Amino acid sequence: MQQSQNGLGAFLRANRARTEPADVGLPAGGGRRRVQGLRREEVAVLAGVSADYYARLEQGRERHPSPQVVDAVGRAMRLTPDARTHLFRLAGLHPALTSAAGRDVVHPSLLHLLDAFPAAAAYVLSPAFDVLASNAVAAALLAPFEGTSNMVRVLFQHPRARDVFVEWPAVARATVHALRLHAGLFPDDPGIIGLVSELQASSEFRRLWQENEVENMTRAFKVFVLPGVGRIELTYQNFDVHDAPGQQLLVGVPQPGSPSAAAIEALVAPVERGFQSPSSAHGPDQALAVADTRITDS
Numbered sequence: 001m002q003q004s005q006n007g008l009g010a011f012l013r014a015n016r017a018r019t020e021p022a023d024v025g026l027p028a029g030g031g032r033r034r035v036q037g038l039r040r041e042e043v044a045v046l047a048g049v050s051a052d053y054y055a056r057l058e059q060g061r062e063r064h065p066s067p068q069v070v071d072a073v074g075r076a077m078r079l080t081p082d083a084r085t086h087l088f089r090l091a092g093l094h095p096a097l098t099s100a101a102g103r104d105v106v107h108p109s110l111l112h113l114l115d116a117f118p119a120a121a122a123y124v125l126s127p128a129f130d131v132l133a134s135n136a137v138a139a140a141l142l143a144p145f146e147g148t149s150n151m152v153r154v155l156f157q158h159p160r161a162r163d164v165f166v167e168w169p170a171v172a173r174a175t176v177h178a179l180r181l182h183a184g185l186f187p188d189d190p191g192i193i194g195l196v197s198e199l200q201a202s203s204e205f206r207r208l209w210q211e212n213e214v215e216n217m218t219r220a221f222k223v224f225v226l227p228g229v230g231r232i233e234l235t236y237q238n239f240d241v242h243d244a245p246g247q248q249l250l251v252g253v254p255q256p257g258s259p260s261a262a263a264i265e266a267l268v269a270p271v272e273r274g275f276q277s278p279s280s281a282h283g284p285d286q287a288l289a290v291a292d293t294r295i296t297d298s
Contacts, residue, residue: 006060007184008090012073013058014212016043019077038077046076067093082181086214089184096187103246106133110241110249119264120253121234125151127182127246128191129175140267141224141232152179152195156202166225176208177215184214186246222252229267233260 017037021028024038024046033039044054049069056062057073065073070091074084088094106124114122114135121141123134129151134142144160155161155172162168183192199205217238224232234252241247254260 008087009058009060011087011090011212012043012077014210015077015079015083016040016058018213024076024078043073043076047072049073063092065091065093080215082214082216086181086184096185103127103244104130104132105244106247107243113249117251117253118268119261120251121264122249122251124241125248125250126191127186127189128152128195129179129182130191132247136268137264141226144226150195151175152199152205156199156205164225166223171222172204173208173211174215174217174220176205177211177213178217180209180212181214181216182246189246226267229263231260232263232267233258 017035019037021038021042024042026038026042026046040054040058041051044051047054047069049072053062053069054073057065057069067088070088070093071084074087079087085094089096104126110124111133114124114133117135117137119137121135121138123138124132126132131138131142131149131151144164145154145158148154148158152175155165155168155175165171179192179196182189183196186192196209200209217236219238220236222234222236224234226232232254234254236250236252239249239251241249254264
């Protein structure tokens with residue numbers, strides 16, 4: 001993965017190319033600029049370091065920058081909080097979380113909590129976006145993707161993804177950026193390493209991965225379009241599971257009294273009457289369709 005091949009330099013170059021002079025209070029200058037975004041020298045001036053030192057950072061020749069320098073570079077390029085944290089981690093200044101045994105095992109108390117949301121979609125994700133457990137609502141929403149338990153694979157490999165995800169480009173970009181953030185948090189996670197390697201075969205995934213952008217999905221508005229049900233709008237909140245670092249609990253709720261709330265009720269009615277659900281309420285053979293995602297806070 002890129003972290004082992006001067007990931008710090010690649011991340012700096014990608015963000016420098018995305019930052020326009022006007023974004024940081026610099027004049028654009030006359031004529032056509034030879035580089036997209038900021039020049040190395042401009043970042044160096046803004047960060048208060050020499051141009052040679054900053055060049056060594058990007059080239060991988062300076063491998064032990066101080067926290068003060070990394071902070072100054074992040075501020076110079078106006079990085080988001082997620083991107084600044086990722087930058088520190090790539091510079092070796094923020095301890096990466098190591099893979100822990102049992103990370104894919106959901107605690108029984110958390111399984112019981114999922115079922116405490118009868119009118120909401122609740123599920124637990126691994127760092128690689130595998131659905132480890134879900135409640136009845138989430139299982140019903142996942143019927144179009146039964147048999148595919150990883151959300152990134154659903155987005156880039158499942159033939160029905162673009163039918164359910166009515167704004168596929170937005171959700172695909174947000175998911176890849178969050179996956180890259182997880183790759184920095186858990187650099188030795190075999191699930192993430194294998195997933196990124198496998199999906200290099202997708203030109204769309206490869207393009208988004210090469211953007212080298214990171215962002216967490218803390219809060220989001222998601223829309224599902226399902227056959228026979230129609231449009232379901234949910235507001236999601238994402239929670240870290242602290243006793244299993246890397247696991248995340250996501251809960252999506254419809255607006256009370258809305259058509260989406262009625263659709264959710266109708267969707268799970270057969271399950272509540274004792275009929276076979278589209279997929280098991282708990283288990284790794286589920287996946288939740290993250291459709292039409294609009295990030296509202298991160």
